[in-house]
Amino acid sequence: MTRKAKIGMCAISIVLVAYIFCLPRNLFKGTPYSTVVTDRNGELLGARIAEDGQWRFPPSDTLPQKYETALIQFEDRWFRWHPGVNPVSIFRAAAGNLRAGRVISGGSTITMQVIRMSRGKDRTLLQKCIEAILATRLELRCSKQEILGLYASHAPFGGNVVGLEAASWRYFGRPPTELSWGEAATLAVLPNAPSDIHPGKNREKLMAKRNRLLRALLETGKLDSLDFELACDEPLPGKPVALPQEAPHLTEWHGKMNPRKKIRTTLDFHLQRQVEAVADRWNDAFSRAGIHDLAATILDVRTGDVLAYVGNANPGRVRPGSQVDILRAPRSTGSILKPFLYCALLQDGDILPNTLLPDIPININGFSPQNFNREFAGAVPAADALARSLNVPSVHMLRKYGVPKFLDLLRKCGLNTLTRSASDYGLSLILGGGEGTLLDITEAYAKLSARYQDADTTDDKRSDRMFGFPLKDKMAIWYTFDALKEVNRPDEIDWRLISSVRKVAWKTGTSYGFRDAWAVGVTPDYAIGVWTGNAQGQGVPGLTGARTAGPVMFDLFNLLPQDTGTSGPYARNGWFLEPMYGDYMEAEVCSKSGHLKGLYCEETDTLRLSRKAIKSEPCPYHRVIDGERVFLLPPSMEWYYRQLHPEYQVPRSARNARIESMEFIYPEGGATIYIPRQLDGSIRGVTFQLAHRNPGSVVFWHLDNEFVGQTRFIHQMRLIPKPGKHTVTVVDEAGNSRSVGFNIAENRL
Numbered sequence: 001m002t003r004k005a006k007i008g009m010c011a012i013s014i015v016l017v018a019y020i021f022c023l024p025r026n027l028f029k030g031t032p033y034s035t036v037v038t039d040r041n042g043e044l045l046g047a048r049i050a051e052d053g054q055w056r057f058p059p060s061d062t063l064p065q066k067y068e069t070a071l072i073q074f075e076d077r078w079f080r081w082h083p084g085v086n087p088v089s090i091f092r093a094a095a096g097n098l099r100a101g102r103v104i105s106g107g108s109t110i111t112m113q114v115i116r117m118s119r120g121k122d123r124t125l126l127q128k129c130i131e132a133i134l135a136t137r138l139e140l141r142c143s144k145q146e147i148l149g150l151y152a153s154h155a156p157f158g159g160n161v162v163g164l165e166a167a168s169w170r171y172f173g174r175p176p177t178e179l180s181w182g183e184a185a186t187l188a189v190l191p192n193a194p195s196d197i198h199p200g201k202n203r204e205k206l207m208a209k210r211n212r213l214l215r216a217l218l219e220t221g222k223l224d225s226l227d228f229e230l231a232c233d234e235p236l237p238g239k240p241v242a243l244p245q246e247a248p249h250l251t252e253w254h255g256k257m258n259p260r261k262k263i264r265t266t267l268d269f270h271l272q273r274q275v276e277a278v279a280d281r282w283n284d285a286f287s288r289a290g291i292h293d294l295a296a297t298i299l300d301v302r303t304g305d306v307l308a309y310v311g312n313a314n315p316g317r318v319r320p321g322s323q324v325d326i327l328r329a330p331r332s333t334g335s336i337l338k339p340f341l342y343c344a345l346l347q348d349g350d351i352l353p354n355t356l357l358p359d360i361p362i363n364i365n366g367f368s369p370q371n372f373n374r375e376f377a378g379a380v381p382a383a384d385a386l387a388r389s390l391n392v393p394s395v396h397m398l399r400k401y402g403v404p405k406f407l408d409l410l411r412k413c414g415l416n417t418l419t420r421s422a423s424d425y426g427l428s429l430i431l432g433g434g435e436g437t438l439l440d441i442t443e444a445y446a447k448l449s450a451r452y453q454d455a456d457t458t459d460d461k462r463s464d465r466m467f468g469f470p471l472k473d474k475m476a477i478w479y480t481f482d483a484l485k486e487v488n489r490p491d492e493i494d495w496r497l498i499s500s501v502r503k504v505a506w507k508t509g510t511s512y513g514f515r516d517a518w519a520v521g522v523t524p525d526y527a528i529g530v531w532t533g534n535a536q537g538q539g540v541p542g543l544t545g546a547r548t549a550g551p552v553m554f555d556l557f558n559l560l561p562q563d564t565g566t567s568g569p570y571a572r573n574g575w576f577l578e579p580m581y582g583d584y585m586e587a588e589v590c591s592k593s594g595h596l597k598g599l600y601c602e603e604t605d606t607l608r609l610s611r612k613a614i615k616s617e618p619c620p621y622h623r624v625i626d627g628e629r630v631f632l633l634p635p636s637m638e639w640y641y642r643q644l645h646p647e648y649q650v651p652r653s654a655r656n657a658r659i660e661s662m663e664f665i666y667p668e669g670g671a672t673i674y675i676p677r678q679l680d681g682s683i684r685g686v687t688f689q690l691a692h693r694n695p696g697s698v699v700f701w702h703l704d705n706e707f708v709g710q711t712r713f714i715h716q717m718r719l720i721p722k723p724g725k726h727t728v729t730v731v732d733e734a735g736n737s738r739s740v741g742f743n744i745a746e747n748r749l
Contacts, residue, residue, distance in 0.1 A: 022133065027118035034058070034166065035260060036165075046247060048255040057262065060165055064176045073213060073216055076110040157187065181217075266300075267308060295313070334516060337434075339484060343448070343476050354594030360636050363666060377640055447469050451469055476610060526557070526560055528556050578608065595619040634660060668740075675745075696713060703721060727741045
C-alpha cells in the first residue's frame with residue numbers, strides 16, 4: 001500500500017472514529033426534571049416543578065397515537081424513511097428562504113430538532129451542519145420511536161411548559177393518552193414557535209395553524225370528515241390549569257427523596273380521593289374544637305401496599321402546621337403499642353389470655369402511672385386490660401417482660417424512631433414515653449395480620465417484607481385480635497348482633513397532655529391508621545383516640561369492600577379463625593384467675609394455647625385454709641377488687657387465718673418518693689395506704705420505730721419523712737405486722 005493510500009486510510013479511520021464517538025451517550029444529561037408521582041395505575045397524583053422553574057416531566061416510553069400522527073404530519077412527513085437528514089426538505093427550505101429574502105424555514109427534521117434541543121446552540125449555518133451530522137449518528141443509535149419520545153419529552157410548549165406530558169396536563173388537565181384530535185393537533189404545532197404563538201398569545205394564529213394541520217390530516221386520510229369537523233370546532237385551551245394535588249405530602253416527600261423522577265406509588269387514585277374527602281370533612285368539624293390536623297393511611301395487609309396516604313387533611317387551608325406530613329412525623333405513641341406487649345407475653349408463655357393482673361396504685365422510683373379514669377380495679381384479666389387500655393396492668397406487664405426486651409421487639413416490628421436507650425424510656429414506654437410514626441405503627445399492625453395468615457406462603461414479596469418480624473405465634477396473635485375486637489366502638493354498634501357489620505381489631509391511644517390521639521384497626525385484608533391533634537403540639541382537652549381518631553377510622557373502613565377472608569385456613573368471612581394446626585396444646589385454665597389450673601381450682605375452662613404456656617404460673621389464688629378451698633387475692637388487690645365484685649367474699653377461715661392479713665397499697669417497697677410543695681410553699685407530706693382483710697381491725701403505725709398514729713376502717717396515714725431512707729411498720733390488734741422501706745428524694749419539688 002502506498003504512502004498516500006495509508007494516509008487516506010488513516011484519515012478515514014480518524015473520521016470514522018470521530019463520527020462514532022461524536023454523539024454524547026446521554027443527550028440531555030444534567031437536564032432538570034419535575035418530580036412526578038402517580039398512583040398504581042399511572043394516574044397522576046401530583047408533581048413538583050423542576051429546579052430550573054420549568055414544568056418538564058421525566059421522559060416517557062410511549063406516545064399517544066393521535067399526537068404522534070399529528071406531529072409527524074406537521075413537522076416531518078418523511079420521518080419514517082430519512083436517515084436523520086432530509087435533503088429534499090433542506091433544498092426546499094433554502095429555496096423558500098432565498099425567495100423570501102429571509103429565513104422562514106430551517107428544513108430541520110425531527111431528529112435534527114432533538115439534537116438542537118439537546119445542545120442549546122445558536123441557530124447558524126455551522127450549527128445546522130453539525131446538527132445534521134449528529135442527527136445521522138442519532139438515527140444509528142436510536143429507533144424512530146425513541147427519537148419521537150426524546151422530541152416529545154423536551155420540546156418547548158410555551159411559557160415554562162416543556163414536554164408533551166407536562167403540556168397536556170397544564171393546558172388540558174388530562175394525560176396525553178386522553179387527548180382529542182383537536183388537542184393533539186394543538187400540541188403538535190405549539191413547539192414550532194412557542195414564544196410567539198401559544199394559548200396566551202396570538203390565539204387566532206394558533207387556531208389557524210392547528211386547523212391547517214387538521215385539514216392536512218384529512219387530506220392524507222388520517223382523519224375522517226366527522227372527526228375533522230369536530231376537531232375544528234374544539235376551542236383552544238385557556239390559562240394553564242393547576243396540576244392534580246392528590247396526596248400532596250407524599251408528592252413532597254418524593255420530591256425530596258426521589259427528585260427528578262417519575263414514581264409509580266401503590267396508591268389507588270379513586271380511594272385516595274374518597275379518603276381525603278372523609279379526612280377533610282372530619283378535620284373541618286374538629287377544627288371548631290381547636291384540633292386542626294388529621295392524618296390517615298390505609299394499607300393492604302397481604303402486600304403491605306399503601307392504598308391511601310393523607311399526610312395532613314385540608315393542606316390548602318392556611319394554618320400553622322398544615323404542611324407537616326404527620327404520617328412520617330414522630331409523635332408520642334400513647335397506648336397504641338399495648339397490643340404488641342400483650343402478644344409478646346402470650347408468645348413467650350409469660351401470661352395466658354385472661355391472667356389476672358394487678359390494678360392497684362404503684363410507685364416505681366417516682367413513676368406512678370394512673371388509669372385514664374383515675375380508678376383501680378384491684379385485679380383485671382389481661383385481655384380485658386388490653387381492651388379497656390388500662391395503664392397500671394400494662395406497666396405490670398412491661399415490668400414482667402422487661403423494657404430492653406420490649407424495645408428490641410418494637411424495633412424489629414419496624415418502629416425505627418425509637419432511638420434512645422431502654423433506661424431512657426423506662427416503663428413509660430408502654431404509655432407513650434416513646435415516639436412513633438403513624439405509617440410505621442399501622443404497618444406493624446398490618447404485619448401482625450399478615451403474619452397470622454402467612455402459613456405455607458410462597459409469596460416472595462411478603463417473605464421479604466416479614467423478614468425479622470418477631471411476633472410469630474399464631475395463637476398469641478389470634479388472642480390479641482380477639483381481645484381487640486372487644487374495644488368499645490364509637491358508633492355504639494354491637495357487631496355481635498348485626499352480621500353485616502365488619503369486625504375490626506382496633507386500638508386507640510392518647511398521649512400525655514391530650515396532644516396526640518391515635519386509632520389503628522386491622523382486619524384480614526386491611527389496616528387503617530388515623531391520628532388527630534395539632535402538628536405544633538398544643539394539647540386540647542377532650543382530645544382522645546376514642547372520641548376523635550376512632551370515628552374517622554370506622555368511616556374509612558366503610559369505604560372499603562368487605563374483607564374476602566379467603567387466605568387459607570386462617571380467615572373466613574372477613575375475620576380471623578382460631579388456629580387449628582401447629583405446635584399448640586389444650587389446657588385447663590382456672591375460670592377465676594386465668595392461670596393454668598392449680599391443685600385447688602374447681603371451675604376451669606379448656607383453652608388452646610401455645611406450648612410455651614406450660615411454663616406460666618399455676619393459679620396462685622386458690623388455696624386450702626382449714627380444710628376449705630378458697631379463692632383469695634392479696635390484700636392490696638382484694639381491697640379494690642371486692643368494691644367492683646360483690647360476689648367476691650373472703651371466707652371466715654381466711655379472716656381468722658394468720659396469712660397475708662395486710663398489704664401496703666402505697667408505697668411499693670424500695671420506691672423513691674418525691675414530695676411536692678403546695679402553691680403556698682408548704683409541704684403536706686405523703687399519704688401511706690394499707691389494705692386489711694378485716695377493715696374494722698385497728699392498725700398501729702410506726703415511722704422508723706416511732707409510733708405515729710392508728711387507723712380503723714380507712715387505713716391511710718399522712719406522714720412527712722425527711723429526705724433519706726425510712727421504714728414504715730404497721731401492726732394490727734391481732735399482732736400481725738407488715739413493713740415497707742422507701743426513700744424520700746432530696747430535691748423536694
